[in-house]
Amino acid sequence: PDGMVKREDFDYVEEAVPEPGDGELLVQIQYISLDPAMRGWMNEGRSYVPPVGLGEVMRAGGVGRVVKSNHPEFAEGDHVTGIFGVQEYALSDGGGVFKVDTDLAPLPTFLGTLGMTGLTAYFGLLDVGEMKEGDTVVVSGAAGAVGMVAGQVAKIKGAGRVVGIAGGPEKCAFVVDELGFDACIDYKNDDIRGKLKEYCPDRVDVYFDNVGGDILDMVLLRLAHGARVVLCGAISQYNAAGGMKGPANYMMLLVNRARMQGFLVFDYASRYGQAAREMGGWLKEGKLKTREEVEHGLDAFPDALLKLFRGENTGKLVLAVNGD
Amino acid sequence: PDGMVKREDFDYVEEAVPEPGDGELLVQIQYISLDPAMRGWMNEGRSYVPPVGLGEVMRAGGVGRVVKSNHPEFAEGDHVTGIFGVQEYALSDGGGVFKVDTDLAPLPTFLGTLGMTGLTAYFGLLDVGEMKEGDTVVVSGAAGAVGMVAGQVAKIKGAGRVVGIAGGPEKCAFVVDELGFDACIDYKNDDIRGKLKEYCPDRVDVYFDNVGGDILDMVLLRLAHGARVVLCGAISQYNAAGGMKGPANYMMLLVNRARMQGFLVFDYASRYGQAAREMGGWLKEGKLKTREEVEHGLDAFPDALLKLFRGENTGKLVLAVNGD
Numbered sequence: 001p002d003g004m005v006k007r008e009d010f011d012y013v014e015e016a017v018p019e020p021g022d023g024e025l026l027v028q029i030q031y032i033s034l035d036p037a038m039r040g041w042m043n044e045g046r047s048y049v050p051p052v053g054l055g056e057v058m059r060a061g062g063v064g065r066v067v068k069s070n071h072p073e074f075a076e077g078d079h080v081t082g083i084f085g086v087q088e089y090a091l092s093d094g095g096g097v098f099k100v101d102t103d104l105a106p107l108p109t110f111l112g113t114l115g116m117t118g119l120t121a122y123f124g125l126l127d128v129g130e131m132k133e134g135d136t137v138v139v140s141g142a143a144g145a146v147g148m149v150a151g152q153v154a155k156i157k158g159a160g161r162v163v164g165i166a167g168g169p170e171k172c173a174f175v176v177d178e179l180g181f182d183a184c185i186d187y188k189n190d191d192i193r194g195k196l197k198e199y200c201p202d203r204v205d206v207y208f209d210n211v212g213g214d215i216l217d218m219v220l221l222r223l224a225h226g227a228r229v230v231l232c233g234a235i236s237q238y239n240a241a242g243g244m245k246g247p248a249n250y251m252m253l254l255v256n257r258a259r260m261q262g263f264l265v266f267d268y269a270s271r272y273g274q275a276a277r278e279m280g281g282w283l284k285e286g287k288l289k290t291r292e293e294v295e296h297g298l299d300a301f302p303d304a305l306l307k308l309f310r311g312e313n314t315g316k317l318v319l320a321v322n323g324d
Numbered sequence: 325p326d327g328m329v330k331r332e333d334f335d336y337v338e339e340a341v342p343e344p345g346d347g348e349l350l351v352q353i354q355y356i357s358l359d360p361a362m363r364g365w366m367n368e369g370r371s372y373v374p375p376v377g378l379g380e381v382m383r384a385g386g387v388g389r390v391v392k393s394n395h396p397e398f399a400e401g402d403h404v405t406g407i408f409g410v411q412e413y414a415l416s417d418g419g420g421v422f423k424v425d426t427d428l429a430p431l432p433t434f435l436g437t438l439g440m441t442g443l444t445a446y447f448g449l450l451d452v453g454e455m456k457e458g459d460t461v462v463v464s465g466a467a468g469a470v471g472m473v474a475g476q477v478a479k480i481k482g483a484g485r486v487v488g489i490a491g492g493p494e495k496c497a498f499v500v501d502e503l504g505f506d507a508c509i510d511y512k513n514d515d516i517r518g519k520l521k522e523y524c525p526d527r528v529d530v531y532f533d534n535v536g537g538d539i540l541d542m543v544l545l546r547l548a549h550g551a552r553v554v555l556c557g558a559i560s561q562y563n564a565a566g567g568m569k570g571p572a573n574y575m576m577l578l579v580n581r582a583r584m585q586g587f588l589v590f591d592y593a594s595r596y597g598q599a600a601r602e603m604g605g606w607l608k609e610g611k612l613k614t615r616e617e618v619e620h621g622l623d624a625f626p627d628a629l630l631k632l633f634r635g636e637n638t639g640k641l642v643l644a645v646n647g648d
Binding site: 046047048212217219231232233234237243245246247248249250251253254255256257258259260261262263264267297 | 570
């Protein structure tokens with residue numbers, strides 16, 4: 001696609017459900033994850049994963065039920081998560097597939113707060129952002145799947161002040177009243193620079209950026225000495241046909257001896273278990289809140305993706321398939 | 325000034341040479357340092373030092389001779405370096421003033437390779453860039469005061485490959501033949517992206533950036549995993565009347581789990597002595613080469629500054645005053 005994705009960029013194709021071979025399992029997918037990163041996977045060129053080719057099944061995370069298994073580690077009836085694609089059934093050799101404990105949370109949560117987006121927030125904030133107790137933390141996309149977890153983990157880990165940035169009064173109310181952020185800036189209606197000054201009197205130690213664009217530029221003007229800008233995403237720029245806009249104020253990194261750092265959650269795979277257990281515990285204790293928004297049916301995929309890019313969802317957006 | 329500085333932005337004023345009071349010394353300045361950072365000091369607004377106000381003596385580093393002293397640590401005849409301003413004589417209370425050893429190198433070298441620019445290169449490369457043995461290091465502004473030292477220190481410290489970027493065949497010849505870089509890209513005549521690919525087959529581990537703009541964007545496309553971009557300056561952007569251009573490819577930091585980090589040499593003040601001794605040793609052994617270009621006379625200051633921003637100097641540009 002060039003610029004914003006369109007419905008016509010996708011084809012819906014029917015095929016017979018395949019039979020698992022030796023060492024394979026067949027998963028009936030129940031929920032498909034919708035992620036801003038999907039837009040990047042549709043672009044040609046070098047990135048951290050190969051682009052999705054023309055005619056291939058669109059890449060996506062999912063969660064579902066094992067319906068047939070010739071794999072020693074998975075049994076019929078197990079619930080599993082993995083990169084299953086935008087489809088109703090997936091064959092897998094078990095690589096990158098994990099069982100999920102449905103007693104801990106409903107299935108969609110394993111695509112969000114207890115899945116890749118939650119882990120992204122956790123490692124981005126604590127490892128890349130090196131958040132310390134007392135820090136002022138700003139999170140953009142604060143009502144989104146990653147942002148809502150990043151801000152809550154910051155509070156749990158002792159941040160001095162956690163300020164969200166989100167679009168519209170309803171999202172801001174969700175961020176403050178339900179998630180417990182100290183404040184939220186409505187980028188559609190507020191004077192962002194003025195509010196950053198008001199809500200961050202000691203400037204910003206960690207900025208967890210999910211959006212890029214003008215908001216990134218404004219937060220750069222408010223960095224504290226030694227600040228860490230965590231580059232998690234740039235959803236405002238992914239569909240820009242004229243190309244990405246770079247942060248014009250990047251030299252504030254020099255003035256403030258600050259850094260801007262990118263990361264990919266996959267690099268922390270060896271610590272997923274520990275982090276998921278810690279976050280699962282917070283979820284059980286009620287310290288960590290989660291929200292998922294569910295769209296229905298495989299043919300709703302293109303519209304759901306557009307909804308994500310228009311910022312119309314609150315929390316993690318997933319697609320229920322197979323009538324679940 | 326708005327955009328590029330002009331001659332008319334400066335006034336030349338004559339006053340009587342002042343008398344040092346108690347605890348003060350009077351320095352007859354012999355060389356004045358010309359630095360890209362000077363342009364930033366002329367802008368209003370928050371930065372790491374207050375802006376130079378209208379009517380104030382332009383801030384500048386300098387080196388000269390103590391001609392009168394009522395300060396216990398400095399004697400008449402000592403050679404000293406400090407922030408003395410663009411003037412012929414400076415009064416000082418000794419703060420930030422250091423004696424220099426004229427046996428080690430000629431005076432202008434203490435404004436460059438053995439002064440702030442050399443220290444900037446040293447700490448930027450080794451501390452901020454965390455250069456490791458075997459790394460591929462790219463340095464822009466490679467024939468400039470900071471760049472020439474950064475690349476040589478990289479070689480001395482065991483970089484696998486050091487590639488400069490400079491403007492024009494003469495500067496590139498200086499960088500490779502005299503300074504010993506492995507290669508140099510002539511940004512005025514070469515296909516920069518193609519040459520980066522050719523000269524950096526294993527991609528770029530450390531990029532020491534003095535220029536910003538399009539060159540920064542092209543190096544971002546060539547980063548290795550875990551790369552460090554050292555933000556030292558953005559000389560291509562300082563006089564841009566339309567505002568700074570941000571690096572459009574900054575999300576390559578995410579794809580490559582890389583970071584971009586700013587710094588100020590002043591934060592390393594406690595280690596100046598150790599670094600200066602190490603670099604002085606390399607200079608004596610002939611491992612570290614230096615070059616200074618000397619302009620003459622106080623009234624040549626505005627033109628010398630423009631020369632710097634036009635990239636017409638090779639090595640450290642200084643202004644000789646008081647007929648030295």
